Amino acid sequence: MKKYTFPDERGYYGQFGGKYLPETLIPALEELEEQYLKIKNDGDFKRELLYYLTEYAGRPTPLFFASRLTQLVGGAKIYLKREDLLHTGAHKINNTLGQVLLTKRIGKKRIIAETGAGQHGVSTATAAALFGLECTIYMGEEDAERQALNVFRMKLLGANVEIVKSGSRTLKDAVNEALRDWVTNVRTTHYIIGSALGPHPFPMIVRDFQSVIGEEVKNQILEIEGRYPDVIVACVGGGSNAIGIFYPFIENEEVELVGVEAGGYGLETGMHAASISGGNVGVLHGMKSYFLQDEWGQIETTHSISAGLDYPGVGPEHAFLKEIGRAKYITATDEEALEGFLLLSRTEGIIPALESAHAVIKAVEIAKSMDKNQCVVVNLSGRGDKDVQSVKNLLDTDKDLYERLIKKLKEKYGV
Amino acid sequence: MIRKIFQERKPLICYFMAGYPSVEDSLKTAYTLIESGADILEVGFPFSDPVADGVTIQVAHEKAVKDGITPPKVFEITKNIKERYPNIPLIAMTYYNPIFKVGEEKFCKMAKDSGIDGFIVPDLPPEEGKNFKETANKLDLSVTFLLAPTSDEDRIKLVSSMSDDFIYYVSLTGITGERQTLPWDELREKLSLVRKITDKKVAVGFGVSKGEHAKIISQIADGVIVGSAIVRLQGKKDFESLKNLVQELKSNIEV
DSSP states (O other): OOOOOOSOTTSEETTEEEEESOGGGHHHHHHHHHHHHHHHTOHHHHHHHHHIIIIIIOOSOOEEEOHHHHHHHTSSEEEEEEGGGSGGGBTHHHHHHHHHHHHHHHTOOEEEEEESSSHHHHHHHHHHHHHTOEEEEEEEHHHHHHTHHHHHHHHHTTOEEEEEOSTTSSHHHHHHHHHHHHHHHTTTEEEOOSSSOSSTTHHHHHHHHHTHHHHHHHHHHHHHHSSOOSEEEEEESSOHHHHHHHGGGTTOTTSEEEEEEEEETOGGGTOSOOHHHHOEEEEETEEEEEEOBOTTSOBOOOOOSSGGGOOSBOOHHHHHHHHTTSEEEEEEEHHHHHHHHHHHHHHHSOOBOHHHHHHHHHHHHHHHTSOTTOEEEEEEOBBGGGGHHHHHHHHHHOHHHHHHHHHHHHHHHOO | OHHHHHHHSOOEEEEEETTSSOHHHHHHHHHHHHHTTOSEEEEEOOOSOOTTOOHHHHHHHHHHHHTTOOHHHHHHHHHHHHHHOTTSOEEEEOOHHHHHHHOHHHHHHHHHTTTOOEEEOTTOOGGGOHHHHHHHHHTTOEEEOEEOTTOOHHHHHHHHHHOSSEEEEEOSSSOSOOOSOOOHHHHHHHHHHHHHHOOSEEEEESSOOSHHHHHHHHHHSSEEEEOHHHHHHHHTTOHHHHHHHHHHHHHHOOO
8 A cells, every 4th residue: 555644634434424513613623623634743742642541551562362262263363452451540641641731731720521432531530630630521321321330430530521411312412512602611621532533633642642553463473473463453443542442553465354243132223323334424523524314414312231331423434444345344242242351251261341242253253263273353442341240230120132142152162 | 685785784683493482482583683673594404413502502403303393394484584584694503414415415415405605614623615606606605614712813814715695604612692891892803804814794793682782792893693682582482572573682783
């Protein structure tokens, strides 16, 4: 591939991206872009960010060879990029630290964020505490119920948590409410969008801050295998962990990039959150991208077992990578994700976040069809502690499901 | 049609939500607005994710979407209004996604065939709206872009060059909704800057909810836009209060 230079100067990735927001916010987006481009390559900024990523968040994260899983699957070698080991338990902190440092440079004293599973909220509240910024997190009521502990965690960290009761009461509505706050308080407040989505320059900024994942993988896999991986697999909600690991490999076309969307109860049921696989092009939350919507452009409700993937759209760069065929997007159902959740727990002693479990189970399927001398890297974007309670509740109430999963693990992998 | 009214007077522009709380009630709202003195109507198109709107209008969006008020149903409503009041301009106020999904050309054509005279699309800034403006203009539909307190001189130039009949000036940094008072000093200052840069007509909206507001705005701008205060009464089907509100606003506008 020739040099990959997206987004263009208008903030587009091919036909996707742009800045579709009320006028009040456009000057703030312009200011943000200007400031970001100014400090992006500034030595002091880079050093400061690196310091916090290393000494505070715990980078670099290991690239771990899952030998037992590999053996039981019987195909390509499976490597896990351990973002789950980061402070606050997920890749989100890469972006929040970067954006909080950016906020400080811009001179704003208050930050806001939306959160689905609560991971981005916790990580934003954490960074706010670290730098003494005022912080408000918007979270849908339904998400707050299924991730109650994260609500408390954010409060513990000193953040103000606003429960959003409008619309579908999930991530989409939390974004709406955060945008309403931003449009009101734009002069004093920076909005830390949690994924590689929203209006330009957010998808670019979040991608850049998350690219540390892929950069590390490049060095680590070269050291271990002496070459790049054959396939990289990551889960895709908004798509920040995926773009973070994909982006440094985009020009290396021999590396296959696979994004796994939330298939919910299955694409055919309409109860899912797979906007690339099951949606079409629209405009929402400041960007042109793929969305789940009806024929008149009304955004549809989504379903996923994992709150972090439960969003009806996807970042514009993924839409573009799909369109140009550079990345492939598939889905994993709720039940497949649970299989991945149990499988990784029992074979490697690592409980993955339900989001990441979508990537795990599909990476296993892909690895199985490959040669033993090939290798697959899975982005293990977060840890599963936050999900233990809800998985317990689910398996306690649905005994059939539990039996089915246990039987599957025995038959397919002997665990 | 819109331009002509702005030349004649300082219009009272009234927003209402189509299909809310029912199709009949929204028609009755529109007729009440016109009969009580509205010069131009802004017709709200229901959308699932109205990010620029405060609670009052959000609730209206949510209910109308749930009740299946699709663009064709809104266009039925506007057709009815136009037949009864052919001299009242109707401006479609819609978020961009329904336009995009239906297709800009098709949406404009449907609008044209249904008595619509122009568009206001709050989440479509001029940078992204060039194509839409051309498409609409071809059918003689006017497009109004918005200015906000945060817009600088360059943006004022851009927005005024793209707006056809008038500019929509957003009175405050925030979402729609009734306010006790507005940031008058800032508003005066910004409007005088806008005046220096362009001679396009400027109407002011967001937060405008009483006669006193209409009075001050009419002294410094060319038109008064009212939304949430109307939608609140529309939702309650309180047409008597609606009539009083519009008359109060209208009588306070200084020509």
